[in-house]
Amino acid sequence: MLLAALDWHILWQRIFHPDHVFVLALWRTIYISVLAQVLGVVLGLIFAFMRMSRFLPLRLLSGLYVLIFRGTPLIVQIFFVYFGANLLFGFNLIPRTVDFGLFHMDGAAFAGIIALGLNEGAYMREIIRAGIDAVDTGQMEAAKSLGMPHRIAMRRVVLPQATRFIIPPLGNEFNSMMKNSSLVFFIGVTELFGDAEIRYSTTFKPVEYFLAVAFWYLVLTSVWSVIQAQIERKLAVSERGDELSFRERVFEAWAPVSAWGRGAR
Amino acid sequence: MTEDGNVMFAEDVHKSFGRLAVLKGISLTVKNGERVCIIGASGSGKSTFLRCINHLEKIDSGRIEVNGHLIGYREEKGRIVEDTENNIARQRCEIGMVFQRFNLFPHMTALENIIEAPVRVRKISKPVAVKEGEALLARVGLADKRNVYPGKLSGGQQQRVAIARALAMKPALMLFDEPTSALDPEVIGEVLDVMKALAFEMGTTMIVVTHEMGFAREAADRVVMMDDGRIIEEGPPAHFFDNPREDRTKQFLSKIL
Numbered sequence: 011m012l013l014a015a016l017d018w019h020i021l022w023q024r025i026f027h028p029d030h031v032f033v034l035a036l037w038r039t040i041y042i043s044v045l046a047q048v049l050g051v052v053l054g055l056i057f058a059f060m061r062m063s064r065f066l067p068l069r070l071l072s073g074l075y076v077l078i079f080r081g082t083p084l085i086v087q088i089f090f091v092y093f094g095a096n097l098l099f100g101f102n103l104i105p106r107t108v109d110f111g112l113f114h115m116d117g118a119a120f121a122g123i124i125a126l127g128l129n130e131g132a133y134m135r136e137i138i139r140a141g142i143d144a145v146d147t148g149q150m151e152a153a154k155s156l157g158m159p160h161r162i163a164m165r166r167v168v169l170p171q172a173t174r175f176i177i178p179p180l181g182n183e184f185n186s187m188m189k190n191s192s193l194v195f196f197i198g199v200t201e202l203f204g205d206a207e208i209r210y211s212t213t214f215k216p217v218e219y220f221l222a223v224a225f226w227y228l229v230l231t232s233v234w235s236v237i238q239a240q241i242e243r244k245l246a247v248s249e250r251g252d253e254l255s256f257r258e259r260v261f262e263a264w265a266p267v268s269a270w271g272r273g274a275r
Numbered sequence: 276m277t278e279d280g281n282v283m284f285a286e287d288v289h290k291s292f293g294r295l296a297v298l299k300g301i302s303l304t305v306k307n308g309e310r311v312c313i314i315g316a317s318g319s320g321k322s323t324f325l326r327c328i329n330h331l332e333k334i335d336s337g338r339i340e341v342n343g344h345l346i347g348y349r350e351e352k353g354r355i356v357e358d359t360e361n362n363i364a365r366q367r368c369e370i371g372m373v374f375q376r377f378n379l380f381p382h383m384t385a386l387e388n389i390i391e392a393p394v395r396v397r398k399i400s401k402p403v404a405v406k407e408g409e410a411l412l413a414r415v416g417l418a419d420k421r422n423v424y425p426g427k428l429s430g431g432q433q434q435r436v437a438i439a440r441a442l443a444m445k446p447a448l449m450l451f452d453e454p455t456s457a458l459d460p461e462v463i464g465e466v467l468d469v470m471k472a473l474a475f476e477m478g479t480t481m482i483v484v485t486h487e488m489g490f491a492r493e494a495a496d497r498v499v500m501m502d503d504g505r506i507i508e509e510g511p512p513a514h515f516f517d518n519p520r521e522d523r524t525k526q527f528l529s530k531i532l
Contacts, residue, residue, distance in 0.1 A: 151331055152378035152437075156392035156444060157368030159361055166395060170382050 017218050024222030035205035036226065041115075042123055042201060043188045049127025050187075051180070054134025061139055072135065079132035085193050087129055092121035092197040119201075122194030126187065133183060141175035142168060174245060181238035188230050202226055280306045281343070282448050282480045283328060288337035290323060297323045299504035300337070305448070308478045312491035312512075315501035316527060321484045324501070325450050328482070329370040330363055341370055342447055368396060371441030375453040377433040379425040385412060385436045386421040389443045397444065404443075411439040415469050431462030435469050442473075449473070451483040463487070470494065488532055492516055500524045 024032070060072035079087065108120045145168050153163035195204035206223035210216050283305040290298040297320045305311050313321045326332040328339055330347035338355075339346045346366055349358045358366075380388050389411055390404040399407075412418050415435040425433050434454055441449060451470065455463045467490050473479045474494045485491060491498050491512055498515040500508040500523075508521045516532075519525050 146378075148374060148376055148378040149380065152372075152374060152380070153392075154364070155329055155331065155367055155370070155372035155374075156440070157364050157396045158392060159364040159396075162395050166391065167380055171380075 015217075017215055020213075020215060020218040021222055024219065025225055032205055035200055035202050038115075038119060038199065038201040039188065039191055039203075039230070042119060042126065042194060042199070043184070043191045046123045046126035046130060046191065047184050047187050049123065050130025050134045050183070051138075053127060053131025054136075054138045057131060057135040058138040058142065061135065062142075076132045076135055079129050084126075084129050084190060085196065088122060088125040088193055088197055091125040091128070092118060095121070116199075118198045119194065122191070122197060122199050126191060126194070129190075130183065130187060134180070137179045137183070138172070138176055141172035144175040145171045177245065178238075178242055181234070181241065185231050185234055185238075188234065189227060192227075282307050282309075282341065283482065284340040284343075285324075285328070286338050288324065288327060288339060289335045290320075290327060290332060291335055297504055298327070298334075301501075301504075301506060302337075303499065303506065305480060305482060308480055309496045310474050310480070310494055311482050311497050311499060312495040313482065313484045313499045313501055314486070314488070314491060314527070319501040320504045321501045322452050325372075325452050325482060325484050328448075328450055329367050329372055331372075333357070341366065364396070368392075368444050369447045371444060371446035371449045373434070373437050373441055373449070373451045373454045375456050377425070377430070377437045377457070379433055379437055379440070381425050384422050384424055385417065385428070388425070388436060389440045392440070393443050408439070408443060411442055412436070414472075415439045416465070429462060430458045431465045434458065434466045438466075438469055438473075442479075447480065449479050449481040451481060451485070453484050453486065455485070455487055486531065488516070488528075500527065502527075 028036070057072045057075055060068040063069055063072075105120070106117045108115050108117065149167050149171065150163055153167040154160075158166070191201060192203035195201060195207060198204075200208065202223055206219045210219045213219070281304055283303070285301055285303045288298050288301040289296070299320075301320075301324050303311075303324075313325070315321050323332055327334050328341065328346065333347065338348075344366060345355075345358075347358055347363055348355045349362070379385075380391065383391060386405065386408050389408040390401070393399045393404045393407070394401055409418065409421060412421055415438055417432060417435055417439075420428060420432065420436070425436070428436065438454075454470070455466050458466060467487060470481075470483070470490070471494050474481065483490070483495070493512075495512050497509060498512050499506055500515070500519075500521070502523050508515070508519065508524050515524075516528065519528060
């Protein structure tokens with residue numbers, strides 16, 4: 011009965027014959043997730059270093075950042091950035107459209123990336139800090155005993171080794187990011203979920219469209235988890251000891267991702 | 276080195292971890308080319324004192340000078356304040372340190388470990404640093420391991436690379452913090468041989484915290500006995516091992532020899 015009520019044709023079309031509107035929506039979901047994740051990692055690094063700073067104000071600022079962005083709902087942050095930021099700062103912080111030459115997006119997508127990135131940065135700060143803490147303290151001592159200032163010791167000795175601890179949770183964060191990016195529909199970005207919602211509102215066929223969009227999210231997260239497993243497997247293999255340096259192993263591990271990216275384009 | 280030939284000068288050094296007093300007034304002078312071995316039971320503060328010399332630990336009071344420069348602190352209008360990080364880093368260039376657990380950088384090859392600080396800190400050009408690094412590897416008997424990562428080296432080999440890494444900065448003073456304590460018995464000899472070569476052939480000034488009494492007897496100019504945060508006895512090894520003055524030293528030696 012229930013299955014008979016499904017319009018199988020719509021579901022079939024959505025999955026096997028996606029139209030160009032849908033493809034654009036899929037592309038938006040991908041670039042919003044990737045750019046927000048990159049922003050999150052950069053912010054996470056900056057705030058992780060502020061957290062370790064000798065200056066109390068920087069440490070407090072870093073704590074406040076995590077307190078706010080982990081302590082309030084993501085959807086509130088997205089609305090605040092999109093609707094509130096321009097009013098609050100008195101100038102157009104979020105432009106109507108953002109143009110990077112070949113690539114342009116509208117202001118809502120830009121605001122969404124900023125908000126998702128800001129939120130992600132709070133979680134990345136904790137992940138990066140834990141990764142740095144996991145590196146044996148003897149490494150920093152050895153670097154310092156050789157006369158390296160803290161900055162160089164961090165960049166050349168500690169961070170490369172922290173990467174190993176940061177990469178697995180970073181992969182999980184990106185998985186969440188792809189799903190959370192659906193929230194930017196509420197500020198008017200037609201990404202995957204937005205596309206489904208618009209189709210539903212014109213056809214009143216929620217089951218077909220939301221089932222189809224769930225399927226596509228599942229494709230995204232599944233493809234990512236295969237890539238992630240590949241990366242982690244390669245990092246683990248090298249831990250058992252081969253002739254590659256850790257730097258080379260990280261590069262190797264990411265190589266299939268870039269190959270995949272080239273293939274997709 | 277100062278005019279009177281002192282490389283290291285420590286005066287009334289005190290250090291506590293919380294309520295636990297670890298160093299209770301250490302004074303020690305080490306002259307250029309001198310080899311000093313510090314012995315004592317674990318918990319006597321010998322490693323902590325060594326770590327104070329290159330300011331890996333902050334001291335509570337007293338003063339430590341290397342080459343006549345106050346370490347970790349500077350005098351400002353009669354008061355002593357902690358020095359800036361860059362100044363401390365610069366001072367540490369003159370003080371090599373070898374750790375019990377080697378602490379080689381696992382993501383770099385043996386040669387990369389050695390040239391990292393000379394290139395990044397001393398700003399020596401890479402070809403020159405590589406040449407010197409290869410010479411150092413040859414000196415510690417590991418010329419064929421230049422492109423091998425620490426994970427593939429035995430403990431003894433890792434420690435020899437660590438010694439070469441410290442020497443690459445051409446320090447005025449070398450500190451060894453129980454360099455053989457984490458090693459399998461069969462490879463201790465190869466590390467001690469490298470250290471003896473440093474002492475006898477290069478005349479390196481060194482302070483060695485060790486439990487290797489054979490090494491102390493053979494290579495040290497002076498042996499220092501620490502107990503409960505104080506230096507209780509010091510002297511040339513012949514006197515020290517054959518005629519110890521203090522009861523505490525006799526007890527310790529009878530247990531360890």
